[in-house]
Amino acid sequence: MRPRTGIVIALLAAVILLPSEGAAQRGRSPAAQPPPPTLTPQTYTPEEIAAGAPRFTARCGFCHGRDAAGGEAGPDLTRSELVAADVYGDRIGALLRSGDPGDDHAFDLDADEVRVIAAFVHDRKAEAERVLGGRRFVEADDLGTGDAAAGRRFFEGRGRCVECHSPTGDLAGIAGRFEGLALMRRMLNPAFGQPAPAPAMVTVTLPSGDTVSGPLAYRDEFRIELTDAAGETRSWDVDDVEVAIDDPLEVHFELLGVYTDDDLHDVYAFLETLR
Numbered sequence: 001m002r003p004r005t006g007i008v009i010a011l012l013a014a015v016i017l018l019p020s021e022g023a024a025q026r027g028r029s030p031a032a033q034p035p036p037p038t039l040t041p042q043t044y045t046p047e048e049i050a051a052g053a054p055r056f057t058a059r060c061g062f063c064h065g066r067d068a069a070g071g072e073a074g075p076d077l078t079r080s081e082l083v084a085a086d087v088y089g090d091r092i093g094a095l096l097r098s099g100d101p102g103d104d105h106a107f108d109l110d111a112d113e114v115r116v117i118a119a120f121v122h123d124r125k126a127e128a129e130r131v132l133g134g135r136r137f138v139e140a141d142d143l144g145t146g147d148a149a150a151g152r153r154f155f156e157g158r159g160r161c162v163e164c165h166s167p168t169g170d171l172a173g174i175a176g177r178f179e180g181l182a183l184m185r186r187m188l189n190p191a192f193g194q195p196a197p198a199p200a201m202v203t204v205t206l207p208s209g210d211t212v213s214g215p216l217a218y219r220d221e222f223r224i225e226l227t228d229a230a231g232e233t234r235s236w237d238v239d240d241v242e243v244a245i246d247d248p249l250e251v252h253f254e255l256l257g258v259y260t261d262d263d264l265h266d267v268y269a270f271l272e273t274l275r
């Protein structure tokens with residue numbers, strides 16, 4: 001078995017980050033709405049989901065984002081009504097055979113491929129519901145309920161925020177730069193919005209013993225990609241190489257498991273005072 005922690009972190013990151021890019025420009029984001037619930041409960045085996053991931057990446061990720069949460073050219077499938085109504089790939093399969101729109105979906109996939117791709121999409125949707133629709137989901141109207149003094153205590157104490165931040169230094173004026181849900185999301189995942197924080201740095205050690213380092217371009221359970229010194233994207237199967245990742249935002253993803261709902265609102269209320 002491969003270690004899973006990195007994957008969980010990457011998934012949380014993706015869920016919070018990916019749907020947000022456009023959202024920053026649009027103000028009130030679609031993320032303010034919970035994803036439409038899956039109409040018919042379905043279960044997929046971990047093997048099916050794992051088999052679907054690389055197929056989705058190869059065929060769909062280019063447009064829909066590698067975690068199905070939306071990309072440059074395709075919508076967020078975790079919020080799709082069609083996906084919510086899909087049962088074991090029936091609707092997704094029909095769409096993929098249809099070619100619509102404009103040949104984007106003219107795929108010649110067999111039933112097994114459709115099923116595992118559907119497994120992956122439903123799994124990403126379930127994750128989005130868990131993270132955004134569950135206790136991580138915050139309504140815009142519900143943002144004003146925190147206690148700023150308690151937030152400051154968390155900031156200086158249990159949250160250890162002061163190890164890296166200062167309310168009068170780097171975070172001074174943060175509430176002027178991000179408002180409402182955007183501030184909440186920036187706080188949870190600083191990769192949301194602009195300026196983009198420094199990317200994680202990766203060092204890959206090849207079987208030959210040579211190493212290649214550079215900013216992380218992509219990672220999932222199977223693959224790791226970085227941008228090398230020449231500006232080329234290079235990619236490996238994680239089983240073939242040793243990978244060391246130094247991610248300045250790692251602590252932020254760990255914090256997702258530390259915050260209680262009250263902490264989230266309290267810290268938000270505290271950051272709101274930094275104008």
Ligand code: HEC
Pocket residue numbers: 056059060061062063064073074075077079080081082083092095096100101104105107117
């Ligand atoms: C070339 C870009 C592109 C590729 C590749 C692509 N899609 Fe799409 N997909 C789109 C666009 C654009 C739409 C939105 C269509 C619309 O709104 O009419 C869409 C819509 C969808 C929808 C419906 C979303 C909704 O609620 O309306 C699903 C499901 C979907 N795609 C699944 C997939 C899957 C699975 C794959 C891979 C097998 C895939 N797509 C590959 C561009 C793409």
Ligand code: HEC
Pocket residue numbers: 154155159160161162163164165170171174186187190197198248249251252255267271
């Ligand atoms: C180990 C270091 C570390 C800790 C601890 C940490 N952060 Fe961060 N934080 C970062 C990094 C790195 C960034 C990316 C931006 C940067 O370089 O300042 C960031 C960015 C942010 C931003 C966005 C700042 C901006 O200017 O847009 C907010 C808000 C934030 N963190 C809140 C918190 C809160 C609240 C806590 C504690 C609950 C916390 N952070 C703990 C490292 C940390």
